[in-house]
Amino acid sequence: MSRRIAIVEDDAAIRENVADTLRRQGYDATTHADRKSALAAFRARLPDLAIVDIGLGDEPDGGFTLVRELRALSETLPIIFLTARDSDLDLVSGLRLGADDYLTKTISMPHLLARIAALFRRVDVLRSPPKSEEAIERGPLRLDLKRMTATWRGTPVDLTLTEFWMVHALVKYPGHVKNRDQLMSEANLVVDDGTITSHIKRIRKKFLAADGAFEAIDTVYGMGYRWIEAPGAA
Amino acid sequence: MERPAGHTGATPAAARAGLSIRTRALLVSLVLLAIPFVGYGYVREMERVLQAAQEQAVIGTARAVATALHDRPRLLDRRVDPVAGDAGYPRGTTVAATQEIELIIRGLRRSGSRIWVIDQDRRLLVLEGSLRQDAKPAVEPDLWDRIQGTVLGPLFALLLERPREDFEDALPEDVLSGGRAVDNALTGVPATRWRETADKRAVILAAAHPIWNGPEVIGAVVVEETTNRVLSLRNRAFEQLLTTTLGVFVLGALVLFLFATRISRRLTRLRDEAEHAIDARGRVHRAFRAERDRDEIGDLSRSFATVLDRLADYNDYLERMADRLSHELRTPIAVVSSSLDNLRIGPAPAGSQVYIQRAEEGVRRLNAILTRMSEARRLAETLKGTERERFDLGRVVAGCVAGYVAAFPQYRFELRLPKAPVELEGAPDLVAQLLDKLVDNARDFCAPGEPIEIAVDVEWDWARLAVSNVGPALPDAMAGQIFESMVSVRPAGGGAERPRGEPHLGLGLFIARLIAEFHGGKAIARNRPDGRGVVVEVLMPLAGAALPAPPAPR
Numbered sequence: 001m002s003r004r005i006a007i008v009e010d011d012a013a014i015r016e017n018v019a020d021t022l023r024r025q026g027y028d029a030t031t032h033a034d035r036k037s038a039l040a041a042f043r044a045r046l047p048d049l050a051i052v053d054i055g056l057g058d059e060p061d062g063g064f065t066l067v068r069e070l071r072a073l074s075e076t077l078p079i080i081f082l083t084a085r086d087s088d089l090d091l092v093s094g095l096r097l098g099a100d101d102y103l104t105k106t107i108s109m110p111h112l113l114a115r116i117a118a119l120f121r122r123v124d125v126l127r128s129p130p131k132s133e134e135a136i137e138r139g140p141l142r143l144d145l146k147r148m149t150a151t152w153r154g155t156p157v158d159l160t161l162t163e164f165w166m167v168h169a170l171v172k173y174p175g176h177v178k179n180r181d182q183l184m185s186e187a188n189l190v191v192d193d194g195t196i197t198s199h200i201k202r203i204r205k206k207f208l209a210a211d212g213a214f215e216a217i218d219t220v221y222g223m224g225y226r227w228i229e230a231p232g233a234a
Numbered sequence: 235m236e237r238p239a240g241h242t243g244a245t246p247a248a249a250r251a252g253l254s255i256r257t258r259a260l261l262v263s264l265v266l267l268a269i270p271f272v273g274y275g276y277v278r279e280m281e282r283v284l285q286a287a288q289e290q291a292v293i294g295t296a297r298a299v300a301t302a303l304h305d306r307p308r309l310l311d312r313r314v315d316p317v318a319g320d321a322g323y324p325r326g327t328t329v330a331a332t333q334e335i336e337l338i339i340r341g342l343r344r345s346g347s348r349i350w351v352i353d354q355d356r357r358l359l360v361l362e363g364s365l366r367q368d369a370k371p372a373v374e375p376d377l378w379d380r381i382q383g384t385v386l387g388p389l390f391a392l393l394l395e396r397p398r399e400d401f402e403d404a405l406p407e408d409v410l411s412g413g414r415a416v417d418n419a420l421t422g423v424p425a426t427r428w429r430e431t432a433d434k435r436a437v438i439l440a441a442a443h444p445i446w447n448g449p450e451v452i453g454a455v456v457v458e459e460t461t462n463r464v465l466s467l468r469n470r471a472f473e474q475l476l477t478t479t480l481g482v483f484v485l486g487a488l489v490l491f492l493f494a495t496r497i498s499r500r501l502t503r504l505r506d507e508a509e510h511a512i513d514a515r516g517r518v519h520r521a522f523r524a525e526r527d528r529d530e531i532g533d534l535s536r537s538f539a540t541v542l543d544r545l546a547d548y549n550d551y552l553e554r555m556a557d558r559l560s561h562e563l564r565t566p567i568a569v570v571s572s573s574l575d576n577l578r579i580g581p582a583p584a585g586s587q588v589y590i591q592r593a594e595e596g597v598r599r600l601n602a603i604l605t606r607m608s609e610a611r612r613l614a615e616t617l618k619g620t621e622r623e624r625f626d627l628g629r630v631v632a633g634c635v636a637g638y639v640a641a642f643p644q645y646r647f648e649l650r651l652p653k654a655p656v657e658l659e660g661a662p663d664l665v666a667q668l669l670d671k672l673v674d675n676a677r678d679f680c681a682p683g684e685p686i687e688i689a690v691d692v693e694w695d696w697a698r699l700a701v702s703n704v705g706p707a708l709p710d711a712m713a714g715q716i717f718e719s720m721v722s723v724r725p726a727g728g729g730a731e732r733p734r735g736e737p738h739l740g741l742g743l744f745i746a747r748l749i750a751e752f753h754g755g756k757a758i759a760r761n762r763p764d765g766r767g768v769v770v771e772v773l774m775p776l777a778g779a780a781l782p783a784p785p786a787p788r
Contacts, residue, residue: 017572017575018572221665
């Protein structure tokens with residue numbers, strides 16, 4: 001059974017292009033041009049994944065409303081924002097509403113497909129009972145590569161897909177400096193330097209919420225970031 | 235042409251040459267000085283009236299004395315007394331007659347007047363009274379009088395002729411013998427005469443009246459008075475007039491001066507505010523405070539505020555233009571790139587791959603442009619939420635330069651750092667981004683083979699980060715503008731010279747400026763002193779510059 005992906009996007013060309021790409025990959029893509037028809041369809045039957053634009057027709061924030069309603073219908077449904085809006089504020093509010101990822105429309109189709117595949121993998125792993133686990137452990141950090149979840153000293157740290165991939169890129173070779181371009185390609189992202197910086201900041205904040213003494217991500221000015229093995233935890 | 239960039243545009247103070255409003259107001263107030271002149275005319279008129287009255291009074295007195303002596307030849311006839319002394323002084327048997335005349339005169343005389351009686355032969359029979367005024371009882375001058383006397387006394391002494399009581403009052407011979415008034419009186423005609431005393435210290439008014447004995451003139455009465463009384467009256471009036479008008483003048487000038495000062499101060503403030511509202515780079519600050527006064531200056535100030543607001547709105551619009559453009563273009567580009575992706579993935583006609591690749595390259599560049607265009611706006615957003623921390627500028631710069639050396643082997647970097655740490659309060663990430671932009675800019679203009687010099691030093695409470703390169707000089711006109719959004723001094727078609735193939739929008743230094751301003755500093759670009767290139771400097775205040783003592787560790 002192929003997976004159903006719903007695309008809610010008011011621009012017909014983009015909608016159909018994304019749908020074509022997904023269909024070519026064997027997904028079952030359904031398209032909706034506005035919030036009402038999308039919501040009606042979701043009420044009738046939930047898709048396996050939803051790609052939502054923020055501005056929908058004459059509703060500038062229709063995507064946000066739709067995701068809120070969609071979250072009320074299902075707590076586990078993977079949701080991706082795909083939008084032209086790239087302000088930090090939109091990104092934060094999108095993720096706070098429970099979206100799993102926030103992408104700007106500059107993303108290439110292969111990158112989009114990689115993310116969709118990753119999200120589906122995570123859903124599958126979460127559904128099935130844990131078997132032989134594929135995980136990375138670095139001191140107090142434990143990355144579950146299947147579920148794409150992270151724990152710090154046993155406390156789960158709620159990372160988005162982008163953030164998980166960045167952390168993964170850093171911890172793969174602790175001590176090695178990863179520059180912004182490398183982090184971008186690891187996270188299947190094309191954004192500017194400032195966005196990488198704010199992603200790193202958000203990641204730090206999430207770890208700090210789990211452990212006030214967290215300082216494993218080190219900034220190497222002018223070059224990038226690296227993961228430091230916490231000396232106390234060794 | 236050698237003036238440093240960034241310091242242009244200040245209005246020279248020389249524009250204020252010429253007469254200030256205050257000076258003009260003072261000149262206008264000089265009109266008030268006309269009042270004393272008009273008053274002076276009136277005082278003169280009053281003096282004439284008083285003199286006429288005095289004349290009438292003196293004539294009256296002379297007539298009265300003469301009338302009392304009419305038809306009493308016995309009193310005047312000295313011929314009956316051959317023993318009459320020299321110079322006509324009454325003697326001997328005429329003593330009684332003299333006493334009687336004196337009695338009559340004393341009953342009629344006025345203070346300050348001298349009355350003499352002469353007979354037909356111009357012999358003086360009686361001389362009674364003195365021309366000198368009785369000394370007035372000294373009045374204790376009050377404070378006002380004293381002030382007036384001290385301040386204006388010298389002026390009055392200069393302007394006014396003081397009546398004097400020390401004049402020569404002897405009867406000159408010519409008066410007795412040849413005075414016209416006396417001549418007239420002795421021929422039967424009353425007459426008056428003004429004459430100066432011999433020492434010219436006073437003017438004496440003399441009225442002569444004949445004494446009749448039937449149809450025959452037997453003598454004359456001469457009443458003399460000085461004009462001192464009128465003079466002092468005139469002086470008093472004039473002093474009061476002068477005091478009052480000078481007071482009014484001083485008060486009026488003072489009020490006018492204060493008023494002009496207030497106006498000129500408001501205008502100066504308005505000018506300063508208007509000047510400061512737009513900085514050397516032509517950027518409008520919203521700090522212009524419009525006045526509330528409901529007069530013309532307040533009006534002018536408000537209209538300035540409106541104009542500046544509109545200008546600021548327009549500037550905002552321009553600054554946001556890049557961002558909006560990038561947002562609007564993003565969707566159509568997404569259409570193109572997703573279409574290309576689909577083309578590439580799906581079955582494509584033979585030979586089309588190369589075109590797809592070219593189109594993708596074009597889209598990639600468009601995307602890079604869009605990302606840069608919205609970078610400034612995103613940075614502004616980032617700045618809002620950035621937490622400040624203490625960091626060592628030297629360490630950040632050293633790290634960045636190590637990165638540049640690795641990333642750009644074709645360039646030579648020379649780094650100069652102070653030995654002591656340079657502590658700043660702010661965001662090290664942002665400072666690294668700032669340095670990226672400065673170095674990016676330097677790389678674009680650096681002449682091949684020449685080093686890019688990066689220096690950090692401390693000057694007073696400021697840290698200076700300077701990036702300097704050898705290359706073309708800044709055009710003078712652009713010096714203040716290159717830190718603006720979308721301003722670039724790169725030659726047209728300069729992209730061809732750039733091997734990196736990245737588009738340039740003139741946003742790099744704009745971002746550098748935003749970050750410098752976030753740290754409370756500023757960015758300045760100017761030509762190097764040696765004229766061989768350009769140095770871009772960023773000045774930022776040291777951490778705790780205002781609070782020198784760092785918090786004590788617990």
